[in-house]
Amino acid sequence: MKKTWLSGLLGACSALALGASLANVPDKEPVRFALLQDFTAVYTFLTNEYNQGQQDYLRLVNARGGLDGHPVEALVRDTANEPQRGIEAYNRARGDGAVLVDFLSTPVSRAAVNRVLEDEVVMITPLHGRGDASHGETFPFVFPMMATYWSQAAILADYIDTELGGLAGKRIALVHIDSPFGREPVPVLETLAARHGFELRAFAYPSPGTEQSATWSDVRRYRPDQVLIWGAGSGQQVSVREAIRNGIRPEHILSVVWLAEADAEHLGKHMTGVKRYEAVAPGRELPVIQAILDEVVAKGEGSGPEENVGSSYYNIGVATMAVAVEAARLALAEYGAPLTGDTLRRGFEQISNFDAEGLMPPLSFSATDHQGGGFGRVSRWDGGAWVPVTEWRSAYQDIVWDEIEKDAAGFRDGR
Secondary structure, eight states: OOHHHHHHHHHTTTSBOOGGGGGGSOSOOOEEEEEEEOSSSSGGGTHHHHHHHHHHHHHHHHHTTTBTTBOEEEEEEEOTTOHHHHHHHHHHHHHTTOSEEEOOOHHHHHHHHHHHHHHTOEEEOTTSSOGGGGBTTTOTTEEOOSOOHHHHHHHHHHHHHHHSSOSTTOEEEEEEESSHHHHTTHHHHHHHHHHHTOEEEEEEEOTTOSOOHHHHHHHHHHOOSEEEEEOOTHHHHHHHHHHHHTTOOGGGEEEOSOOOHHHHHHHGGGGTTOEEEESSOOSSOSHHHHHHHHHTGGGTOOSSOGGGTTSHHHHHHHHHHHHHHHHHHHHHHHHOSSOOHHHHHHHHTTOOSBOTTTTSOOBOOOSSBOSOSOOBEEEEEOSSSEEEOSOSBOOOHHHHHHHHHHHHHHHHTTO
């Protein structure tokens, strides 16, 4: 990201970051969302675009009059991926009236779970955090909102089984960063291996993932039929490069969600044919992205570089706020103002088949399911863009929910 934009963003972190669009909103009590994220440490490969998409969507909402006249304010602050800083930022945002928080950080969101449950503040954890928070009865104020890593692994395995010649009798390699995130898909894949009769072997590489050569030498000797790569940021680029250097064809590489346009630009022709799990459609042709370009960016009210608009991570950010705003709209319509964490939670649980005009798979939540169904799709890099090769779908949710329920029970028992 451009350093000048990041510096400007962090300079405004202590205040509202929605600009002149609030002039279009009647003078009603604002709805405040706290976007307390890591702009300076670990998650910088995605936070800037993600947060830009979040802010631009909220500016679009305000340009159209807000939520029945209530402006939506974004409280944007840097946590540097540090749990203590995250809790301090959360306490400050709660004092400012925030009813929703998004840390976009697994360490910070895990540290905050008990706090938000006690305070009855909604915490969204899209594509990060605890997968078992999908269990709404155990985590009533936490919403993973998008497919957990368990669900992502299930969808990729289902794609291999239905589109790449089947799983039975095959060798499947999971090459992952040596962290809880990297190991998360293992139990789902082990259960699938027993069910479908394939051989699974996991290969770990040390964090942060810049050195993987020894790991991929082991993978080469294993001679897998398909390889799942499970890392993030530059580590995913290293995985693709090392896989190809060790004789694995790009079309046999399937990635977790964290592989984006910038990675493809670095890898060039080597990326063509690589596939990934996709939670949200990328691109600018989607109606909501076109609306942001026309009604926010074209008027000089965008929150960051225009070239980011429509990227994978930008669109994921837009999707998170589209869902949150829909929940707030439903809650205000049903329970009136002022919006509280409890009424916002109830608004989330009323969402049914919401896809933000095709931006994402249709999501539905309930008091029991805060994941939204575990949907996604597989896309392929064609040399210039990500092209979907499946429809939106979910897979093996019985196995996924076994893991959700097991871990949620551990949380209840204090394990």
